[in-house]
Amino acid sequence: xxxxxxxxxxxxxxxxxxxxxxxxxxxxxxxxxxxxxxxxxxxxxxxxxxxxxxxxxxxxxxxxxxxxxxxxxxxxxxxxxxxxxxxxxxxxxxxxx
DNA sequence: GCTCTGACGATTT
DNA sequence: GAAATCGCCAGAG
Numbered sequence: 637x638x639x640x641x642x643x644x645x646x647x648x649x650x651x652x653x654x655x656x657x658x659x660x661x662x663x664x665x666x667x668x669x670x671x672x673x674x675x676x677x678x679x680x681x682x683x684x685x686x687x688x689x690x691x692x693x694x695x696x697x698x699x700x701x702x703x704x705x706x707x708x709x710x711x712x713x714x715x716x717x718x719x720x721x722x723x724x725x726x727x728x729x730x731x732x733x
Numbered sequence: 734g735c736t737c738t739g740a741c742g743a744t745t746t
Numbered sequence: 747g748a749a750a751t752c753g754c755c756a757g758a759g
Contacts, residue, residue: 700741
């Protein structure tokens with residue numbers, strides 16, 4: 637299992653209507669501050685269907701970036717019931733806090 | 734094996 | 747609150 641595989645596994649475990657920070661995914665992997673590496677793996681986005689990469693946001697609550705387009709990412713999140721305020725997501729939606 | 738680069742994080746000013 | 751700085755790990759050249 638490569639690093640990317642682990643990332644996809646964690647991200648695919650995120651329930652509908654909830655989101656997780658890059659740092660949160662990193663912690664779930666067993667490491668702590670490798671948020672960049674997590675986002676990097678998602679950036680290659682090998683399987684955008686299996687892995688809801690749009691449910692992964694920054695620790696600040698902002699959606700961060702998206703290979704498909706930030707606007708698209710926000711739209712998907714809103715479509716799942718996520719409430720975005722001023723481009724930021726309430727921590728209530730974030731898992732692991 | 735070294736050196737960038739990157740969907741980031743936390744601290745400090 | 748916003749901008750700048752340093753640190754972080756993984757992949758590509």
